[in-house]
Amino acid sequence: MSFARDTMLIFRRQIKLSLRNPAWVIIGLIQPILYLAFFGPLLSKVAAGAVTGFPPGNSYSFFVPGLLIQLGLFGAAFVGFTIIADWRYGVIERLRVTPVSRLAILSGRVLRDVVTLLVQGIVLVLAGVAFGMRAPLGGILVSLWFIGIVAISLSAISYTVGLLTKSEDVLAPAINMVVVPLMLLSGIMLPMTLGPGWLQGIARATPFRYIIDAMRAGFAGHYLTTIMLEGVLVATGLAVACLWIAGRAFIRENA
Amino acid sequence: MAIIEARGLARTFTSRKRTVEAVRGVDLTVSGGEIVGFLGPNGAGKTTTLRMLTTLLRPTAGTATVAGADLLADPVEVRRRIGYVAQAIGATGGGSDPNATVGEEITLQAQLYRVPQGEIAERTARLARQLDLGGLDDRLVKTLSGGQRRRLDISLGLVHSPRLVFLDEPTTGLDPQSRSNLWDHIRRLREDLGTTIFLTTHYLDEADALCDRILVIDHGKIVAEGSPDELKRRISGDVITLSVSGGPDAAKGVLTAHDGVRDVTVSGQALRLTVDHGEEALPGMLRELDAAGLALQSIQLARPTLDDVFLTVTGRSLREDAPQAAPPDRVPVG
Numbered sequence: 403m404s405f406a407r408d409t410m411l412i413f414r415r416q417i418k419l420s421l422r423n424p425a426w427v428i429i430g431l432i433q434p435i436l437y438l439a440f441f442g443p444l445l446s447k448v449a450a451g452a453v454t455g456f457p458p459g460n461s462y463s464f465f466v467p468g469l470l471i472q473l474g475l476f477g478a479a480f481v482g483f484t485i486i487a488d489w490r491y492g493v494i495e496r497l498r499v500t501p502v503s504r505l506a507i508l509s510g511r512v513l514r515d516v517v518t519l520l521v522q523g524i525v526l527v528l529a530g531v532a533f534g535m536r537a538p539l540g541g542i543l544v545s546l547w548f549i550g551i552v553a554i555s556l557s558a559i560s561y562t563v564g565l566l567t568k569s570e571d572v573l574a575p576a577i578n579m580v581v582v583p584l585m586l587l588s589g590i591m592l593p594m595t596l597g598p599g600w601l602q603g604i605a606r607a608t609p610f611r612y613i614i615d616a617m618r619a620g621f622a623g624h625y626l627t628t629i630m631l632e633g634v635l636v637a638t639g640l641a642v643a644c645l646w647i648a649g650r651a652f653i654r655e656n657a
Numbered sequence: 658m659a660i661i662e663a664r665g666l667a668r669t670f671t672s673r674k675r676t677v678e679a680v681r682g683v684d685l686t687v688s689g690g691e692i693v694g695f696l697g698p699n700g701a702g703k704t705t706t707l708r709m710l711t712t713l714l715r716p717t718a719g720t721a722t723v724a725g726a727d728l729l730a731d732p733v734e735v736r737r738r739i740g741y742v743a744q745a746i747g748a749t750g751g752g753s754d755p756n757a758t759v760g761e762e763i764t765l766q767a768q769l770y771r772v773p774q775g776e777i778a779e780r781t782a783r784l785a786r787q788l789d790l791g792g793l794d795d796r797l798v799k800t801l802s803g804g805q806r807r808r809l810d811i812s813l814g815l816v817h818s819p820r821l822v823f824l825d826e827p828t829t830g831l832d833p834q835s836r837s838n839l840w841d842h843i844r845r846l847r848e849d850l851g852t853t854i855f856l857t858t859h860y861l862d863e864a865d866a867l868c869d870r871i872l873v874i875d876h877g878k879i880v881a882e883g884s885p886d887e888l889k890r891r892i893s894g895d896v897i898t899l900s901v902s903g904g905p906d907a908a909k910g911v912l913t914a915h916d917g918v919r920d921v922t923v924s925g926q927a928l929r930l931t932v933d934h935g936e937e938a939l940p941g942m943l944r945e946l947d948a949a950g951l952a953l954q955s956i957q958l959a960r961p962t963l964d965d966v967f968l969t970v971t972g973r974s975l976r977e978d979a980p981q982a983a984p985p986d987r988v989p990v991g
Contacts, residue, residue: 495713497769499736500766
């Protein structure tokens with residue numbers, strides 16, 4: 403099937419370019435690792451009873467899923483910059499006048515981002531284990547699946563905004579305006595249940611709130627729960643919606 | 658047989674409630690094996706027309722057949738059959754990725770064009786030979802010279818040996834030596850392989866040196882068409898510039914009615930006449946000035962250049978337009 407073949411062609415090309423300059427893969431990991439090292443220890447005191455309402459158990463098992471989401475949010479949201487650069491080099495137009503599937507120009511890149519984030523996610527989980535995180539393997543695998551889905555959604559949207567605006571000056575504030583509130587409302591650092599009712603209400607309207615709850619449920623070993631079902635449905639719905647929007651933008655004759 | 662046949666091709670852009678007619682009804686026919694130059698100032702609609710013909714932009718009106726496939730009904734087949742090399746001006750590149758190697762670029766491009774795996778090595782070697790890219794396989798694109806990088810861009814448009822190639826401003830930004838070197842490559846492409854070449858340029862010397870036929874586009878419409886010689890003959894005539902002792906107005910009175918004079922303008926102390934077959938008209942003019950008692954101080958007969966053609970057709974000089982940065986028709990809208 404030519405779409406799959408084209409996706410692999412673009413994917414291999416992008417991976418090759420990433421490996422040639424792996425600095426960004428490492429830089430992307432620095433922020434969550436720093437949080438793990440410099441913020442995690444504070445959290446263990448909080449969890450130990452200083453704040454009521456904090457979920458019981460290992461604080462790192464609570465914190466690492468949050469960092470995974472943060473990694474996914476920031477890692478995937480900024481990929482749109484690369485497509486603006488590619489546009490400037492004329493690479494996108496060059497691909498678009500070949501018989502290659504125009505959807506594969508998107509999917510090959512998204513696949514690269516998913517693989518990159520999964521590798522980063524595994525490194526982060528291992529670092530978490532080193533700090534004392536304990537979680538069942540099943541829960542970790544479920545979380546990595548969620549991270550993959552988040553990567554698909556955000557990188558597809560980021561590429562789309564990049565391709566349509568072709569301007570770093572638009573993309574950078576757009577990302578900040580969307581990602582920072584999404585991150586705060588997802589409850590990465592502290593459980594949203596600590597917040598007042600209105601804050602919890604807003605958080606209920608954002609997708610990552612459900613995803614992170616499901617990841618934490620996985621880390622706690624609770625697989626067959628309503629929370630997990632909600633998380634899976636929200637994540638899948640998000641990815642489908644994002645891919646649909648992005649796909650339309652890339653297939654469009656004029657871009 | 659025509660390899661490009663376009664009728665009424667038009668494109669309007671709407672942004673912030675303003676509608677811009679970038680191309681307003683272009684008809685053009687290109688025969689197999691021709692080198693056709695698309696000439697016009699920045700913003701005239703060259704690149705927009707080219708992007709429509711290469712399936713990068715959907716026309717808002719009109720029809721076209723490109724390399725035997727219908728542009729609107731079967732754009733994928735058009736893509737399979739043509740090569741396209743984008744312009745590389747200032748910050749915008751011509752298609753090659755600075756962080757990839759030359760070999761990677763050509764190989765990927767061949768795979769994208771579905772060149773069978775077994776033929777890719779042979780193709781790559783042949784292209785390297787044709788475009789003087791030998792020995793550069795492992796070099797990063799960003800380390801190439803301007804001329805080498807442009808030749809790489811062009812080789813990417815040729816990996817599948819298309820019968821028709823579109824080159825957008827192929828030599829813009831290159832030093833004179835690389836330019837004439839690239840002209841040789843483009844000529845050879847046609848001589849050796851019979852490839853049809855459709856190129857845009859805003860260099861008149863390039864159009865003159867390279868093209869069998871020139872289409873002049875201005876304000877989104879084709880305003881003149883013909884071989885470089887035809888255009889020069891048909892539109893401009895020869896230019897005679899002279900000054901006489903009695904001043905330009907006196908000479909103007911004598912010569913305006915002379916056979917073959919098309920246009921007379923006074924500039925400073927000189928009189929500028931546009932004349933058909935200038936060298937034949939010259940002796941008669943001299944006799945008439947003599948008979949009127951005007952002593953000749955200087956005289957000059959100049960063959961028209963394409964710049965004169967352009968001035969006559971569009972009312973402005975192409976050079977005045979040239980140095981602007983991003984041409985408006987490159988700005989992506991909608």
